[in-house]
Amino acid sequence: MTDLDRVIHEPARLLIVALLAGVKEADFLWLLRESGLTKGNLSSHLGKLEEAGYVEIEKTFRGKIPLTMARLTRPGSKAFKEYKQRMNGLLAKSGGS
Amino acid sequence: MTDLDRVIHEPARLLIVALLAGVKEADFLWLLRESGLTKGNLSSHLGKLEEAGYVEIEKTFRGKIPLTMARLTRPGSKAFKEYKQRMNGLLAKSGGS
DNA sequence: TAAACCAGTTTGTACCGCAAACCAGTATGC
DNA sequence: GCATACTGGTTTGCGGTACAAACTGGTTTA
Numbered sequence: 001m002t003d004l005d006r007v008i009h010e011p012a013r014l015l016i017v018a019l020l021a022g023v024k025e026a027d028f029l030w031l032l033r034e035s036g037l038t039k040g041n042l043s044s045h046l047g048k049l050e051e052a053g054y055v056e057i058e059k060t061f062r063g064k065i066p067l068t069m070a071r072l073t074r075p076g077s078k079a080f081k082e083y084k085q086r087m088n089g090l091l092a093k094s095g096g097s
Numbered sequence: 098m099t100d101l102d103r104v105i106h107e108p109a110r111l112l113i114v115a116l117l118a119g120v121k122e123a124d125f126l127w128l129l130r131e132s133g134l135t136k137g138n139l140s141s142h143l144g145k146l147e148e149a150g151y152v153e154i155e156k157t158f159r160g161k162i163p164l165t166m167a168r169l170t171r172p173g174s175k176a177f178k179e180y181k182q183r184m185n186g187l188l189a190k191s192g193g194s
Numbered sequence: 195t196a197a198a199c200c201a202g203t204t205t206g207t208a209c210c211g212c213a214a215a216c217c218a219g220t221a222t223g224c
Numbered sequence: 225g226c227a228t229a230c231t232g233g234t235t236t237g238c239g240g241t242a243c244a245a246a247c248t249g250g251t252t253t254a
Contacts, residue, residue: 002108010161010242011099011106014187021191028201036098041243043203048241064251066201084188090111091181094118107211125232138212138234144234145210161220163232197254204247209240218234223228 002090007052008083012037013045014070017080020055020072028068054079099104099187105180109134110142113168114177115150117169125165151176 008017015035020026026034032042049055054076058069072080105114117123123131129139146152149172154167155166169177 002112004108006108009106009108011101011103012242015099018187018191026243033202038244039202040204040245043201047203066250068202080191087184087188090115091184094115094177109211129232135213137214137235140232140234141211163219174247195251195254199252200250202248204245206245207243209242211240212238212251214235214237217233218231220231221229 002057002086004086004090005083006049007048007054010045013049014024014083016042016045017054017072017076019069021077025069025071027068028096031070049076050082052076052079100183101187102176102180104145104151107142109138110146111180113139113142113146114151114154114169114173117167118174118177122166122168125167128167146173149173149176 007022008014012035015037019031019034028042028046031037031046032039035042037045046055046057050057054073055070057072058071060067060069105111109132113128116128116131125139125143128134128143129136132139134142143152143154147154151170152167153161153170155168157164157166
């Protein structure tokens with residue numbers, strides 16, 4: 001109907017995806033600071049995005065301390081791109097400005 | 098955080114608001130056909146939008162048959178405009194195209 | 195040894211969108 | 225003139241989900 005991808009549409013995830021699209025790779029704490037989300041929400045939203053196949057999560061260690069990296073997958077980039085197109089289409093149809 | 102107006106953000110309502118922004122006034126059945134929503138959903142989303150003060154609902158009669166007209170209020174137009182700006186900002190920050 | 199901390203995950207709840215059931219009134223078939 | 229179908233909606237029930245708060249497993253500090 002509007003055909004907006006609900007996984008991406010959710011504001012918190014839209015923000016995460018937009019951030020990732022900019023940098024191509026980011027760790028949990030950077031996303032945490034940049035997004036302003038709580039840890040819990042960031043964690044679960046990343047979980048949803050991973051489940052959807054839109055991001056890859058890689059868990060490593062920085063010394064003794066766990067480190068989680070996230071990056072957009074190819075399908076993720078594609079989905080985001082399509083989302084942007086549809087959204088622009090919607091916003092445009094209401095008459096400019 | 099993303100500061101997206103949740104009332105407008107919901108796809109069905111975004112569509113309704115975009116449609117109304119284009120025409121300035123519309124009746125229930127036109128919105129029904131144009132949006133592809135079910136009657137139930139259209140009714141309740143219009144209710145939400147009215148409750149938020151974003152649309153005015155006017156109930157009249159066309160002959161013997163009830164007719165509901167909807168139009169965007171001033172605050173509604175303003176909210177939609179701001180929504181568009183924020184959304185464009187979000188989509189832009191990920192690097193163009 | 196314990197207390198504080200880091201980097202997250204799991205859990206609980208309250209809300210919300212959706213579809214289906216419902217309703218009042220009007221035209222139509224018998 | 226009675227019932228059946230249709231218009232133009234509204235209300236209800238249910239399933240999914242976002243958010244915050246509590247929890248966990250390991251690590252440094254006191």
